[in-house]
Amino acid sequence: KKVILEFFTKVSITLSLLLTISCNEIPQKNITNDKTPNVIIIYLDDLGYGDVGFNGGKIHTPHIDKLAQGGLVFDNGYASSATCTPSRYALLTGIYPWRKKEAKILEGTAPLLIDTSQTTLPKILKKAGYVTGIIGKWHLGLGKGNIDWNSHISPGPNEVGFDYSYIMAATQDRVPTVYITNGTVNNLDPEDKIEVSYRKNFEGEPTALDHPEMVKMKWHHGHNNSIVNGIPRIGYMKGGTQAKWVDTTMSKKFLKQAQQFVSQDKNKPFFLYYALQQPHVPRTPNPKFAGKSGMGARGDVIMEADWTIGQLMKTLEQNSLLDNTLIIFSSDNGPVLNDGYYDEAVEKLGNHNPWGPFSGGKYSLLQAGTHVPFITYWKGQIEPGTSDALVSQIDLVASLANLVNIKIPKTDSENLIDTFLGKKSDGRKELIIEATSRTAFRKGEWMMIPPYPGPKVLKQQNIETGNSEEYQLYNLRTDKKEQKNLAQSNKAKLDEMIKAFKAIRGT
Ligand code: NG6
Ligand code: CA
Secondary structure, three states, X not given: OHHHHHHHHHHHHHHHHHHHXXXXXXXXXXXXOOOOOEEEEXXXXXXXXXXXXXXXXXXXXXXXXXXXXXXXXXXXXEOOEOOHHHHXXXXXXXXXXXXXXXXXXXXXXXXXXXXXXOOOXXXXXXXXXXXXXXXEEOOOOOEOEOOOOOOOOOOOHHHOOOOEEEEEOOOOOEOOOEEEEOOEEOOOOOOOOOXXXXXXXXXXXOEOOOOHHHOOOOEOOOOOXXXXXXXXXXXEEEOOHHHEOOHHHHHHHHHHHHHHHHHOOOOOOEEEEEEOOOOOOOOOOOOOOOOOOOOHHHHHHHHHHHHHHHHHHHHHHHOOOHHHEEEEEEEOOOOOOXXXXXXXXXOOOOOOOOOOOOOOOOOOOOHHHOEXXXXXXXXXXXXXXXXXXXXXXXXXXXXXXXXXXXXXXXXXXXXXXXXXXXXXXXXXXXXXXXXOOXXXXXXXXXXXXXXXXXXOEEXXXXXXXXXXXXXXXXXXXXXXXXXXXXXOOOHHHXXXXXXXXXXXHOO
16 A cells, blocks of 8 residues: 555656646757857847837937848837836846836845846856856846945845846946946945935035035936036935046946957857946936037937947957857837936937837836837848837847757746747737836737826826826727727727736736
8 A cells, every 4th residue: 555655646746746847947949050149138228219220210320220230120129117127127037027016216225126046037048158247237226235335245246147247236327326346346445435325315415405506417306416426316425436437438338348248258158238328317428429419418328329339349240259149139118308307308309209109208108118129130140120029028038048948937038039030920929018017918919008097297207107097908000109099999809908918917
């Protein structure tokens, strides 16, 4: 009897193990390339669908356009959220940001949002033998709360899969305004300790409210705390004088880092997450670019970002890396003109249209919030063209895992590697997008936005939020601007959408 019982226990354990494996793991696929390529994600901050030349933008972006011409342009490519932190969280983890309630725009002192035990894109690639690096904007929290900026800061990017990190902690408009290399603030001075608070000012430190005469870039809303380089920021900072960044050279610093990173260790493939700060506020073009666009600082910094990308491409070419590097270009969320400073982004816009054919913008559930420029480029491997496939940045986790043959647990990420490489024309069937803790649902050509209270327009930014007391249903093929609400006239479709949305969203 005992033997039989043991036998059945063993069989059932084996069976359940097999079942867990088959349910949780994405099947492997053979890749045709003999070598796994280097991977670079070029990720801009607040760049709109229409901000790039290849989507009709009036700002000169020849280098980005070159990627578009030589790569695959996704016309239905999405960021996971209409703001930064949630989008970046999804990009790196493959988990919808609305599943994680802390995934909101983070303060500079916020603890690390990603659990160090979580699967992440850099961990996956590291497991496949890649050297992994992040250069640029992090904005996913650091430490465990109560950071001491004067000693080693951990956990951070290096604890979630990056071998190398050279970052700003949060945003260019948030303190601390310092670069951090592998968890240590650059140019620390033990005699001039850094202190940071988002609650109250440090005694005697000037703020934009007390010392408007010290301010060179005027604030419009928010951004009236500590002043660094004449620019008033969000949050209070004391000390660290020699550690503070110079805003006008930030783009160059990140570029140099990126160039060094891709030029090192030729024996291993690399993964570079190159997170540029443009065109987020404060927009601080290098003097070489100031005034170049004729559209104010916003246009100038987009031109500078474009030049930077051109320089990185040159470095790849000089190092004979282009044939073996997959480049993914996108943006963390849609555009905003006035995001808190008077910088003439509104006044000098002219006939440039950052939103492309869409309504809304950053912070919005309407298309311009999340529907962003999206390109995959791999010289000699990806055939240039345009794809209609519905794809999201959240899909990069499963897709790149598949590319490098690493098994991962199931997430919200879908394996679309063949779509990203242009071997297949269909993408995902449905997608939930997020904007300031609200969610909406796309399936096929349809978009459904549930009712939400709150303002219909963000007054200061002049952005339509997508809020309405009623359900909204739009056909994106015929109505990209989301102006004809079909919720009443197509009840059957609305019901189908609500049902499918709830099946994923759970409420
Ligand atoms: C908002 C800031 C905005 C920007 C944004 C984050 C104010 C009034 N507005 O709170 O300027 O910093 O946060 O942008 O402070 S994001 O692209 O990083 O999500
Ligand atoms: Ca952003």
